[in-house]
Amino acid sequence: MTPVEPPVEPRLSWYARPAARAWTTAPAPVGVRAFHAALPEYAPTPLTELPSLAAELGVGRVFVKDESARLGLPAFKALGASWAVHRVLAGRADDERVELVTATDGNHGRAVARVARRLGHGAHVFVSGGVHPGAAAAIEGEGARVTRVDGDYDEVVRLAAAAAREPGTVLVQDTAWPGYEEVPRLIVEGYSTLFAEVDEQVAAAGAGTPDLVAVPVGVGSLAQAAVTHYRSRPAGRRPAALLAVEPTAAAPGLASLTEGAPVTVPTAETTMAGLNCGTLSSLAWPCLRDGLDAATAVTDAQSAAAARDLAALGVSAGPCGAASLAGARAALTGQGAAARRATLGADETATVVLLSTEGAAANPYSAA
The missing domain is CATH 3.40.50.1100 (Rossmann fold)
Structure with a gap:
């Protein structure tokens, strides 16, 4: 044997x-x-x-x-998303509606979408190619607009940041880079x-x-x-x-x-x-x-x-x-x-x- x-x-x-x-x-x-x-x-x-x-x-x-x-x-992601959005939107008029934009590998995007829905705002979530369709569907189920990207997470973050340059949008990203650190600090x-x-x-x-x-x-x-x-x-x-x-x-x-x-x-x-x-x-x-x-x-x-x-x-x-x-x-x-x-x-x-x-x-x- x-x-x-x-x-x-x-x-x-x-x-x-x-x-x-x-x-x-x-x-x-x-x-x-x-x-x-x-x-x-x-x-x-x-x-x-x-x-x-x-x-x-x-x-x-x-x-x-x-x-x-x-x-x-x-x-756990809703802890960071809720606090960051609360602080970022503080001082804005109650009737001012924005679109929260983010990139995600899954849970962060759903948390941002949930916070946006609860507060009456829109959400646009970019998801990477490795995100399971079920996770993307859960984000859509929160009322978010989902953009699927055939690329890795770093590429998805770049595309979300570009989309958030449009008027009426706010980038709510859980990673920082030089020049974008306030919101990630709030999430932490x-x-x-x-x-x-x-x-x-x-x-x-x-x-x-x-x-x-x-x-x-x-x-x-x-x-x-x-x-x-x-x-x-x-x-x-x-x-x-x-x-x-x-x-x-x-x-x-x-x-x-x-x-x-x-x-x-x-x-x-x-x-x-x-x-x-x-x-x-x-x-x-x-x-x-x-x-x-x-x-x-x-x-x-x-x-x-x-x-x-x-x-x-x-x-x-x-x-x-x-x-x-x-x-x-x-x-x-x-x-x-x-x-x-x-x-x-x-x-x-x-x-x-x-x-x-x-x-x-x-x-x-x-x-x-």
């Missing part, structure tokens, strides 16, 4: 910056959480403890921040509500403060919000280690951190469609460079396995959301894990938070 070869483990891509937790920055502005709390759909999303994952990862406690139902949508501020909830929920569970937070990364805006929150040092909060997780098919963060300068990378198809970005936000880059403890990249297969395991434990996670667990597994287990765990301060007593940024319903790709 021919022996069966064991599966080959993918080579781990890894970057670490041991000095990251000594770096500090200014906190997000006050008022964001109160704005969200006043929205009729607002409720803190669940923080689910999963002891079996803590045992697997060799840490004290593991919590998953479940963003599968945020402000009526199956992903909007995400601060998520991390405020995490801290309150971890403390309420008797786990103190997070020791390690794993964050999926596309253009880097959510990771920027994580860095801003956990490096701003309010009284009584220890600096958490921050792990960025990207798809191997699109990992500009890992490439940029390794190079020490922003790098645009070619992208390939991935089930982690919402993370399929080749260029980091220019606003996010300095924060990620200085404030991230580590970065890694995971395969579609690793993400799919994580999504299946989370589903079995009662957490709905799409491929992007499951990337956090896949990244934590890559970092904390396997060959060379002792050094990586030391970098992250992830010992047997550590409290780990995995950000599951989208539910399974947010991404029509199968996790199987």
